[in-house]
Amino acid sequence: MCGRARLPQDYSEIKRQIKFGEHRAAPNLMPTWNLAPTQDILTCVRDAVSGERAPVKMRWGLIPGWAKEAKMKYATFNARSETLETTASFRDAWKKGRRCLVITDGFYEWRKGDKKPYAIACVNDRLTVMAGLWDEWKGPTGEVVLSCTIITTHSNELMQPLHDRMPVILDEKDWPAWLGEVETSFEDLKKLLVPFPSEEMHLWPVDKRVGNVRNDDASLVLEATDIGPLL
DNA sequence: CCAGACGTTGTT
DNA sequence: GTCTGG
DNA sequence: CCAGACGTTGTT
DNA sequence: GTCTGG
Numbered sequence: 001m002c003g004r005a006r007l008p009q010d011y012s013e014i015k016r017q018i019k020f021g022e023h024r025a026a027p028n029l030m031p032t033w034n035l036a037p038t039q040d041i042l043t044c045v046r047d048a049v050s051g052e053r054a055p056v057k058m059r060w061g062l063i064p065g066w067a068k069e070a071k072m073k074y075a076t077f078n079a080r081s082e083t084l085e086t087t088a089s090f091r092d093a094w095k096k097g098r099r100c101l102v103i104t105d106g107f108y109e110w111r112k113g114d115k116k117p118y119a120i121a122c123v124n125d126r127l128t129v130m131a132g133l134w135d136e137w138k139g140p141t142g143e144v145v146l147s148c149t150i151i152t153t154h155s156n157e158l159m160q161p162l163h164d165r166m167p168v169i170l171d172e173k174d175w176p177a178w179l180g181e182v183e184t185s186f187e188d189l190k191k192l193l194v195p196f197p198s199e200e201m202h203l204w205p206v207d208k209r210v211g212n213v214r215n216d217d218a219s220l221v222l223e224a225t226d227i228g229p230l231l
Numbered sequence: 232c233c234a235g236a237c238g239t240t241g242t243t
Numbered sequence: 244g245t246c247t248g249g
Numbered sequence: 250c251c252a253g254a255c256g257t258t259g260t261t
Numbered sequence: 262g263t264c265t266g267g
Contacts, residue, residue, distance in 0.1 A: 004250050036249050036250065064237080066262040074238040077250080088237040088263070110250070112241065117251095152239080165240070211251050213249045236265080240250085247254080 004108040004210070005060075005150075006119065006220075007032040007042055008127060014042075014055070014103060034108070034216040037061045037077035043132060043148055044101040046179040053179065056134075058100070062149035063137040064089050070137050070145045079133060079149045081168060081193035090149065093133040099178050099189075101170065102130040102150050108210055109203075111162045117210045118162060120203040122169065122196075131168040131178055131193060151193055158198035169196035 008014055035041060041060040044053050062076040072089075079090045106121025106128045122128045134148040151168040159166045170178055174192050177184040209215040 034249095039249065064262080066237090072238080074236090075240075075250095076238060078239055080239075090238095092262075108250075113243075115251085163240085212253095213251070216249095232267105234265100234267090237263090245255090248252090249250105 004213070005035045005041060005102070006105040006107060006121075007035055008103065008105045013125075014127065032216060033105075033218065033220045034210060034213050035060070035104075036213045037075075041148065042103045043134065044103055044129075044179070045099075045134065046181060051181070055103075056100070056146060058134055059145060059147040060150075061147060062089060062093065062133060062135050063145055063147040064092060064135055065137055067137060070139060070143075076147075076149055078152045078165075078167075081151050081153045081190075084133075084151065084193075090133055093135045093149075094186075097180055098134045099180065100132040100134045100148055101175060101178065102132040102148065102167075104128045104130065107167065108206065109159065109162045109166075110211075112164075115211075117206050117208060118203045119206045119210075120159065120162075120166075120201060123200055123202050129170050129172075129175070131170050153193055153195050156195035156198045156201070158201050158203060162203070166195060168193050169201075171196075 037060050039060055040057040043056050043058050045056055047054040060077055061072055063070055063072060076089050079087065084090050084094050104127065106119055108117055109120055110117050131151045132148045133151065134146060137145045137147065152165045153168050155164050155166045170192060176182045177189065178192060206220060210220050
């Protein structure tokens with residue numbers, strides 16, 4: 001992974017797939033196709049009070065509670081699944097069960113070597129829902145910053161030609177466990193942090209314009225075609 | 232003991 | 244080359 | 250993640 | 262906050 005994600009523009013589709021209540025539809029979330037770390041990304045968490053799924057915008061790049069500033073000097077937009085439990089920046093969120101779903105239309109990946117950009121997404125127009133962790137940072141003046149990270153694992157066959165890492169993508173059947181809707185041991189949760197099946201994903205080449213995050217219009221995603229040649 | 236780090240990806 | 248901004 | 254900046258004096 | 266290096 002995984003420096004860029006594509007946010008969905010169709011929020012009725014989010015509601016259908018994530019099953020947000022109508023009253024929690026987060027109408028203020030701006031559609032974005034080309035999203036980078038430090039920007040706000042759409043997540044889904046289990047509301048501690050109501051127990052329901054709630055959409056929350058969070059800064060992409062986890063800021064641990066102990067950080068002196070709400071700005072990290074090192075990369076925290078991805079967390080390696082292999083080292084989550086012990087890594088200083090992520091272990092608190094993990095132990096506290098601060099897990100979230102990161103809701104995207106897919107993501108962009110630049111092939112190692114020639115930096116040719118591709119879009120990658122789940123098949124059948126399903127949202128690409130990634131496993132995330134979040135944390136809360138409180139500033140001296142009381143400001144609160146919610147932030148998150150996307151967990152990575154090794155790549156599946158589909159993505160191997162591009163990259164040796166990919167985000168952990170969760171099938172709908174695993175959302176309840178990840179969100180804490182059903183009691184799940186840490187041991188079982190870790191078993192979810194594996195590559196998504198290649199057969200359930202597809203990728204296609206996209207214009208180099210995607211490399212500049214300020215190019216953020218619908219044409220970046222409308223050019224979706226079949227897998228196409230990788231060379 | 233205190234000071235300083237605390238991270239990932241990709242490295243033709 | 245390395246850091247910052249988006 | 251990639252793209253773009255990377256600086257100073259002096260100040261319409 | 263907590264761990265590591267010196």
